[in-house]
Amino acid sequence: MSDAKAVADRLVKSKRLNALLTPSKELRSALTAQAAAARPTGVLYGMPVAVKDNICTLEFTTTCGSRILEGYRSPYEATAVTKLKAAGALIAGKTNCDEFAMGSSTEHSAYGRVVHPLDKTRVPGGSSGGSAALVGAGALPAALGSETGGSVRQPASFCGVVGIKPTYGRVSRYGLVAFGSSLDQIGVLGRSVHDAARVLSVISGRDPRDATCEDRDPLRLPTVPESLQGFVIGLPREYFPTELDPAVRRACDRAVRLLRDLGAAVREVSLPHTAYAVPTYYVIAPAEASSNLARYDGVRYGPRFDGHADLRGLYRATRGQGFGAEVRRRILVGTYVLSAGFYDAYYRRAQQMRALIAQDFRNVFDRGVDLLFTPTTPSPAFKAGEKLSDPIAMYMSDIFTVTANLAGVPAISLPIGRVKGLPIGGQLIGQAFLEDEMLEAAYALERVVPATDES
Amino acid sequence: MAAGWEAVIGLETHLQLRTKSKMFCGCSTAFGAPPNTQVCPVCLGLPGALPVPNGAAIRLAVRGALALGCTVHPKSIFARKNYFYPDLPKGYQISQHDQPLATNGTLSFVSPERGIVNATIVRLHVEEDAGKSIHDRFPKATAVDLNRSGVPLIEIVGGPDLRSPAEARAYLQTLKQLLEYIGISDCDMEKGSLRVDANVGGSVTQQPMLYDSRENTVRPQRSKEESHDYRYFPEPDLPPLVLTPEFVAEEQSELPELPPAKRDRFAAQYALSREHATVLTASRGVAEYYENVVRAGAEHQAAANWIMTEALADAKDHQDQLRVPAAGLAQIIALVKGGTLSHQAAKRVFAEVAAKGGDPRTIAESLGLIQVADSNVVAAWVTDVLGAHAPEVGRYKNGETKLMAFFLGQVMRASKGKADPKLAQRVLEEKLASAS
Numbered sequence: 001m002s003d004a005k006a007v008a009d010r011l012v013k014s015k016r017l018n019a020l021l022t023p024s025k026e027l028r029s030a031l032t033a034q035a036a037a038a039r040p041t042g043v044l045y046g047m048p049v050a051v052k053d054n055i056c057t058l059e060f061t062t063t064c065g066s067r068i069l070e071g072y073r074s075p076y077e078a079t080a081v082t083k084l085k086a087a088g089a090l091i092a093g094k095t096n097c098d099e100f101a102m103g104s105s106t107e108h109s110a111y112g113r114v115v116h117p118l119d120k121t122r123v124p125g126g127s128s129g130g131s132a133a134l135v136g137a138g139a140l141p142a143a144l145g146s147e148t149g150g151s152v153r154q155p156a157s158f159c160g161v162v163g164i165k166p167t168y169g170r171v172s173r174y175g176l177v178a179f180g181s182s183l184d185q186i187g188v189l190g191r192s193v194h195d196a197a198r199v200l201s202v203i204s205g206r207d208p209r210d211a212t213c214e215d216r217d218p219l220r221l222p223t224v225p226e227s228l229q230g231f232v233i234g235l236p237r238e239y240f241p242t243e244l245d246p247a248v249r250r251a252c253d254r255a256v257r258l259l260r261d262l263g264a265a266v267r268e269v270s271l272p273h274t275a276y277a278v279p280t281y282y283v284i285a286p287a288e289a290s291s292n293l294a295r296y297d298g299v300r301y302g303p304r305f306d307g308h309a310d311l312r313g314l315y316r317a318t319r320g321q322g323f324g325a326e327v328r329r330r331i332l333v334g335t336y337v338l339s340a341g342f343y344d345a346y347y348r349r350a351q352q353m354r355a356l357i358a359q360d361f362r363n364v365f366d367r368g369v370d371l372l373f374t375p376t377t378p379s380p381a382f383k384a385g386e387k388l389s390d391p392i393a394m395y396m397s398d399i400f401t402v403t404a405n406l407a408g409v410p411a412i413s414l415p416i417g418r419v420k421g422l423p424i425g426g427q428l429i430g431q432a433f434l435e436d437e438m439l440e441a442a443y444a445l446e447r448v449v450p451a452t453d454e455s
Numbered sequence: 456m457a458a459g460w461e462a463v464i465g466l467e468t469h470l471q472l473r474t475k476s477k478m479f480c481g482c483s484t485a486f487g488a489p490p491n492t493q494v495c496p497v498c499l500g501l502p503g504a505l506p507v508p509n510g511a512a513i514r515l516a517v518r519g520a521l522a523l524g525c526t527v528h529p530k531s532i533f534a535r536k537n538y539f540y541p542d543l544p545k546g547y548q549i550s551q552h553d554q555p556l557a558t559n560g561t562l563s564f565v566s567p568e569r570g571i572v573n574a575t576i577v578r579l580h581v582e583e584d585a586g587k588s589i590h591d592r593f594p595k596a597t598a599v600d601l602n603r604s605g606v607p608l609i610e611i612v613g614g615p616d617l618r619s620p621a622e623a624r625a626y627l628q629t630l631k632q633l634l635e636y637i638g639i640s641d642c643d644m645e646k647g648s649l650r651v652d653a654n655v656g657g658s659v660t661q662q663p664m665l666y667d668s669r670e671n672t673v674r675p676q677r678s679k680e681e682s683h684d685y686r687y688f689p690e691p692d693l694p695p696l697v698l699t700p701e702f703v704a705e706e707q708s709e710l711p712e713l714p715p716a717k718r719d720r721f722a723a724q725y726a727l728s729r730e731h732a733t734v735l736t737a738s739r740g741v742a743e744y745y746e747n748v749v750r751a752g753a754e755h756q757a758a759a760n761w762i763m764t765e766a767l768a769d770a771k772d773h774q775d776q777l778r779v780p781a782a783g784l785a786q787i788i789a790l791v792k793g794g795t796l797s798h799q800a801a802k803r804v805f806a807e808v809a810a811k812g813g814d815p816r817t818i819a820e821s822l823g824l825i826q827v828a829d830s831n832v833v834a835a836w837v838t839d840v841l842g843a844h845a846p847e848v849g850r851y852k853n854g855e856t857k858l859m860a861f862f863l864g865q866v867m868r869a870s871k872g873k874a875d876p877k878l879a880q881r882v883l884e885e886k887l888a889s890a891s
Contacts, residue, residue: 069502174504175504178502181691209505290686291537338537
């Protein structure tokens, strides 16, 4: 199978990125076996798709970038992976990520940081940094990532690729290792809008194994429109603050001009609760994580760490040594905000704020706006180590992406320019389950935007 | 409890719902399988697995709530109860917390001390069971069996309305009977399908106590500061449980007649004493059996007597199986009433039908138990008996009339039980009178 060999060669060539966790030899044999078994009639026949390491696969280990799941092999695979295989795609190994998808730089993996494909001193973004780096390096047409607060769009923006976060409930979460269950969605990183969209179309649709997955047919791909006549695109003023990186602003201004040129009506709108999104997110996501990660106790699977005399000691040793610092920080925060004396002050208020943030979007969409356009991130890829000692600064790199997760609406990031060689991403945010409209606009913009030019 | 003290007891009862599969996955709930053989990624809590509610379990829980007169809420919320334990594979139990399935019901039971008590049912919610830790199987190690993990339960929280252990027992028996009646649980303590925790307080001390049914001990509950903080929050993997009014109404309409109503109806409709009606309606199977026997033509009181003695005694020895078909019992009762079988002979026929099946009359004939009502044949047996017992005949004629029972017994013996006792007595009386 020369196809499988070529795929493996391209991936192995990108080894310096530390983006793929699967050993080369294992990758080659798995690709060969899959290529032989793949159904030639599938719509993704022969297309290699790498999978973020927090999505369960039968072929490879699923470690979530964590020591605590080192060597863990899932006895079942995620619904999204089953659907990919049924469509003839080849699962091209597992990609490195921030531990349990907690992070925005892919520096928080127990298996080492991922290197930015265009600048080795920079981060690829995160937490789906491995998937973004591989697609950005041209090693693959598409890869699966996952989002809780921007973990597909933010690295897509940093690496100059397309990243889609579908509507909550569009893609089954069965087999996606949970971080913040009410926010988590599997997303796709692709070389182009079309590569990402056709993978999304395959993995979308109902799944009786996920009660939060909507009972809907798979997403139907729109055609590339001639113009955006009739589209009303809103620019939320909260997403263009004065301190926005000037290069990002220039790229956005250019993209907005192009949207107008395509025939879209563009108007300024307001999402007044945006400022509260990051704090809200950093209550809800850690709260759910503290519960979701309770199962990693060394009792049933994964490594069990030494130094325990009793049950409590076993828990302490395994969880203390198995989890990294960022994961431990979030478990502590999450445990705190759910505890008896503090629940009302934090978790309940965060849920109330989340409802207001979702209402902001509905208000805008109810007033005739079809889509929103924003920058994906406040700045291009930052330097490795730059924000490691300042978690708040790191958290702020998700400021324009967390809102779509909190509101459950779909969003896409696509390259809209560069500054000093570093990609800049623009974001389109759509209405719940109207990915097709969002993709139409993305197709149209992608066709006209000089994505690799300095803005 | 010492004088001047009053016990205040509220029971929290956990019951396993009678479903084929678990609460959130398709694994079997069958009891007694080898450890860890009825498990899957969901009930093992493997990374990435997700729960999907079992509609059959929800239906049974709603039925239970309605039978207890609870308000079933159109929307309830699953919640996670977080704590660490090796037999709790996800590190949390999916339960319901501040928005349970149902609230505010009543259970009427007969207190041995206070008569009829209407105990409050505070709430009823659905949840999943944990696995089982086995501490005595391997030396210095604990084994975990996750076959029970994810088995569907309801928790019924009773108000602090009980005043003694005897009342707690009566409450539980009534609750168990009701839930067995509507078919939602086997309530089998041995298999762990019914478990009870008691909140016991003395109204003088206000010290809440906890009864541990696994260890059968009562101990003071830890004070609030030490008590476990379960960090409940809404289960994000499950949407709110929404029940339509039509669904609830349908379940309500399908509820069978409940024990108190059935008991009252039996007493009135079949002219039975309250005690007899209570025994006959104690289980749904027995009540149905009684009505079938009556429907097959048996006289009401005779049917009651036969079921309360022969049928229930036989059932007790045979896994609660009512082995004689209702029509068969009705026929046996008719044979006695018509004089074809003596009561003693009828009991033998009953036992035979129970053991081997078959038509009661045919069996009675094959066993030669049909009563002889031919007065010439009976007269011959009487003549033989009187002839063989001349001294007793003399004593009878001297006024010792109680010997009639003796003569009758001898005639029955001579006839091997086949003589119609009423006819035999009449012939005896005639012969003893004429011989004077």
